[in-house]
Amino acid sequence: MSPTGTPLLAFEDVSVTYRTSGGEVPAVRDVDLTVASGEVVGVAGESGCGKSTLASTILRLQPPTAKVTGRVIFEGEDVQTMKWGALRALRWAGASMVFQGALHSLNPVQRVGAQIAEPIELHQPSLTEARVRSMVGDLLEQVGLPAARARAYPHQLSGGQRQRVMIAMALACGPRLIVADEPTTALDVMVQAQVLGVLEGLVRELDVGLLMISHDLSVLAELCDRIAVMYAGRVIEHGPADKVFSDPLHPYAAALSASFPRIGDPAARYAPAGLAGDPPDPAELPAGCSFHPRCPKRFDQCDTVEPELRWPAETRSREAACLLVGPS
Template identity: 70%
Template sequence: MDHLLELRGLTVAYRTEEGRLPAVRGVDLCVDAGEVVGIAGESGCGKSTLASTVLRLQPKDALVAGEVLVSGRDVLTMGWGDLRALRWAEAAIVFQGALHSLNPVRRVETQIAEPIRLHEPDLPVADVGARVGELLEQVGLPAARSRVYPHQLSGGQRQRVMIAMALACRPQLIIADEPTTALDVMVQAQILDLISGLVRDLGVGLMIISHDLSVLADVCDRVAVMYAGRVVECGSADQVFSSPAHPYAQALSRAFPRVGDAAARYAPAGLAGDPPDPHDLPPGCSFAPRCARMIDACTEAEPPLLQVGGRQAACIRVGEA
């Protein structure tokens, strides 16, 4: 049986004045129906590039290799007509920053209805309007709010509209790129509850991207941690957050405060140094210059993802005590 989404050896690089800039390096990942897979990592690790490449939204200067299979079909090789039919109807994306993604001079109903009209041109106008109302109610907004403009909605309401748009053509796969970044904690919790409920009730597959581990801990079944364009750890959410194996995943976990845990509150948080320059990646393991457990062998070759304790981790010392 095909996965809803399967990435095989995905590599993405950009042409720049300084030369080829690698953004995603050999990522293998899958998402199944009814599953939430999270992508975690610092800014610049390749998370958003990964998300945009799933629907072939990368800029023209991008150099892409590997396979991106949506329901068994490779997005990277399909013709424009097939790609246009796949977007919205089979896979949709929720971008971060709803205020920048929504058209400020068009009513909400018009923007939600647009993909429906494109993919179901024979659907009567009344039925399109009814679908828009149903979608808004599905994400917790009154159908009457369809007549307003984006600036007349709060940040959380605009994000709900973006989710309604993503669901407009009943896709089986949804990509959510930082869907709660601009929201306060209370509204963020509401949106996460909404996303979890939709995955459970509709049986869709969801890939959610965030640098906020608390967001991923709340909703994900599995989590992949990225560093310098590679997945360095992948496993169940419980494994990655409670007992991370890769030194970078451990540093991310320590940087996340735990309410009521005095040791976590007083322990040093964060990670010294900065991610490597993609134009000048260090030899061997790209995390080695920031790793307290580095040994000489770490600089000899980039470690592959190894199976350990029911998850994968790209570290030659991961099996040590």
């Protein structure tokens, strides 16, 4: 599940379980995935499929009730075994995060310039106030905002402008990896396109890695080099973004792709596709393939056999966890 060369980030057999009063609940199961410098990798799936939990392991942000197994390797070092000093240096300067919902992530009573300046001041305490202020202005201009907006409070900015502020904060300390968790949620399509354009331009210009989390396969297909589709905590399909979106191998990936109507497509207009039901409760996963209760292509063996990721015989660039996908 990796391109050629040494990856910037690698998940190696990563699983995350939460301790609850009813026992351990698996949120992420046996994930292998990589991100290289200058590469955009997408993680897709419905709410509750484990996308954000997986992302939280990169900066060790999971709560005390979480247990992580496997390895999360960033630039050759396992994040889960880092000492506190190394982890503190990793956050912001090595990898940073653009959280979902900028209005809830920004401090409403503090000017946005001060919030962008905070990580710079923490990681580079020797800088003068004037230099930090200049860097904040440069960061805002880098994401398409006037430097003067540094004096604004979050409520004085539009949704797209607040999201750009979040991206500027993520870039403040020159990270090599950016994790964007649903960065375009609740934005209109025009602003969404602008924000995605900013992210893509920064990745290519600065040669940083980007892990993009979204439920919207069409967004990921536009921005990403590769996409991993998650369901019930597992990666159930992985491959080039255009192929996963236009010609998915797994029935769940096909349902995700079909759930977004295509302009000019009569089939989508007159018979919009969807998927009944919800992802399974992680505490009560069904036997066999986790997707089989909702799968339109299920057969008897799906009730008892949980398929592993397999390469189709005709290609080595894609893989899917489905019994309908024959091994090479």
